[in-house]
Amino acid sequence: MIPDRRPLLLGSGSPNVTKVMIMLEEIDMPCHRVWIDVMKGEQREDAFLALNPNAKVPVFVDVVDGRDQVIAESGAILHYLAEQSAMLLGSSVRARTAVLSWLMFQMASVGPMFGQYLHFRFVSRDEPYALHRFTTEMNRIVAVIEGQLGRHRHIAGENYSIADIATFSWIRTMTSFPSDILEKPNMARWYADIAQRPAVARALEYAEEFASRDRERMVSATRAERDVYFSRPAPTDAGVQDAAPRAQI
Incomplete structure (x- = not known):
């Protein structure tokens, strides 16, 4: 359950997370913002996968009728917030x-x-x-x-x-x-x-906080963390890269 029942946004400095931050400011919805260390792989941990099996940010958790409403995919989150607020979706x-x-x-x-x-x-x-x-x-x-x-x-x-x-x-x-x-x-x-919209300017301040942490982690990341993040084949003992994974169709 979300602390003090405010919505929860899990994300990074990604533009897909920035979208949601802007929308939250436009509709004046307070929320908890939690930075996810995607370089470390926090998005692949069980607690995150329980919210989004696709292991991607952003994830938005609202409280509806006393129960958590989990929404993944930034476009779906924008649509949800537009419907909930009756704003920025169109009047016809x-x-x-x-x-x-x-x-x-x-x-x-x-x-x-x-x-x-x-x-x-x-x-x-x-x-x-x-x-x-x-x-x-x-x-x-x-x-x-x-x-x-x-x-x-x-x-x-x-x-x-x-x-x-x-x-x-x-x-x-x-x-x-x-x-x-x-x-x-x-x-x-x-x-x-x-x-120049005030809500956008406010949201970009939050987005930059997350982006700054992303940049710090990119600098400190190990080779193994980078390989996993960028889906690069890991070197073998002989120094030759592993073959590409077999597609599952």
Whole structure:
């Protein structure tokens, strides 16, 4: 059971966790924030797996009718909080449909493709095909967003919504690396509008606390911890990497 019955957010400095932090500030919902040491593997421990068998952050635990309501997947958490607060989801079927469509676009395209680009750009640099593939796809996705923002003030239309929160968190992550993403005029205008929101500014302070701890752990991580975190094959006694695991289909 959650202490003093406030909701609980388990996470790291990931943009997927930042989304939820922003939403919590937008709807003014107090919560406990607990940093998960993903480099150590706390997300694979039994207590965490009981909440999310997928071993990923964020996980959000609310209290509903005296019982814990556990929600994994950042998009599902945003949707849940929007419904519970009656905020940032849209006031009509047409508006809600647009918001959910663009939220799913972020979940299915922006996050996965941007994440793979960053991995092959900075962690696994000896995979030219993978880097080319994900760079091309990332650029295509950015063009889609730029076009949408040329037609509308916000991602899902004229009103600010959870689709903006979800997308902003990943665009913000990309600005930490060499990128021309904010040279796109519509993207730059939209990004500046979101960044100056008071709730966003407050949430980013919490997000930076988690991100700082992530960076410290990355520096202090052992080779074995890094190999597990990045799903790299471990060296054998002979110094040769193990073969790739067999796919389970």
